Amino acid sequence: DAMVIQNPRYQVTQFGKPVTLSCSQTLNHNVMYWYQQKSSQAPKLLFHYYDKDFNNEADTPDNFQSRRPNTSFCFLDIRSPGLGDAAMYLCATSSLMTGADNEQFFGPGTRLTVL
Amino acid sequence: AQRVTQPEKLLSVFKGAPVELKCNYSYSGSPELFWYVQYSRQRLQLLLRHISRESIKGFTADLNKGETSFHLKKPFAQEEDSAMYYCAPVTQGGSEKLVFGKGTKLTVNP
Numbered sequence: 598d599a600m601v602i603q604n605p606r607y608q609v610t611q612f613g614k615p616v617t618l619s620c621s622q623t624l625n626h627n628v629m630y631w632y633q634q635k636s637s638q639a640p641k642l643l644f645h646y647y648d649k650d651f652n653n654e655a656d657t658p659d660n661f662q663s664r665r666p667n668t669s670f671c672f673l674d675i676r677s678p679g680l681g682d683a684a685m686y687l688c689a690t691s692s693l694m695t696g697a698d699n700e701q702f703f704g705p706g707t708r709l710t711v712l
Numbered sequence: 713a714q715r716v717t718q719p720e721k722l723l724s725v726f727k728g729a730p731v732e733l734k735c736n737y738s739y740s741g742s743p744e745l746f747w748y749v750q751y752s753r754q755r756l757q758l759l760l761r762h763i764s765r766e767s768i769k770g771f772t773a774d775l776n777k778g779e780t781s782f783h784l785k786k787p788f789a790q791e792e793d794s795a796m797y798y799c800a801p802v803t804q805g806g807s808e809k810l811v812f813g814k815g816t817k818l819t820v821n822p
Binding site (some may be wrong): 604628638639640641642645647687689691693699700701702703705706 | 716720744755756757758761802806809810811812813814815
């Protein structure tokens with residue numbers, strides 16, 4: 598089945614130690630998103646790629662970076678994780694081709710723990 | 713500022729009772745609105761979109777521009793409807809972005 602895959606599902610890192618989360622998709626969608634979801638809160642958009650164009654949200658900390666080497670893959674890099682960065686990180690995709698709507702397809706998420 | 717409000721953080725009903733999850737928005741023009749659902753241990757997924765005016769799993773949602781609301785309704789709740797529900801309009805000026813409300817956790821009791 599075409600889908601959005603996130604690896605790993607659980608990631609533990611140490612305070613200040615860089616960490617990379619990965620997302621891949623087989624939907625061939627042109628837009629990929631990264632959200633941060635803290636406990637009992639709504640998903641918060643960090644940034645998204647529209648094809649190769651990177652779009653950062655104004656309030657996303659500089660500590661968070663992203664890479665999209667090709668259509669299928671997108672990475673979230675946290676350069677120096679703090680305790681406040683512990684959260685579920687969701688990857689999503691959508692297709693904004695003519696005639697398609699804005700439905701976003703979500704991965705299962707990666708739960709990040711910072712020790 | 714563009715905003716979406718889900719006033720109820722928690723909603724509990726009994727099986728077979730009607731349920732309404734409220735959503736209000738403060739967008740000008742004609743917003744495009746969605747309801748997303750997250751069942752326990754499952755990924756976030758689209759429940760329904762206002763432009764299709766469809767009923768999914770017995771749920772419907774009507775866009776009321778006068779009241780700026782997009783409430784989600786089901787006449788007879790089922791236990792399997794227990795989940796987290798998010799109202800999400802598309803942001804204006806960037807049609808590819810959603811803004812999620814804070815969500816309502818629905819519990820349907822037997």
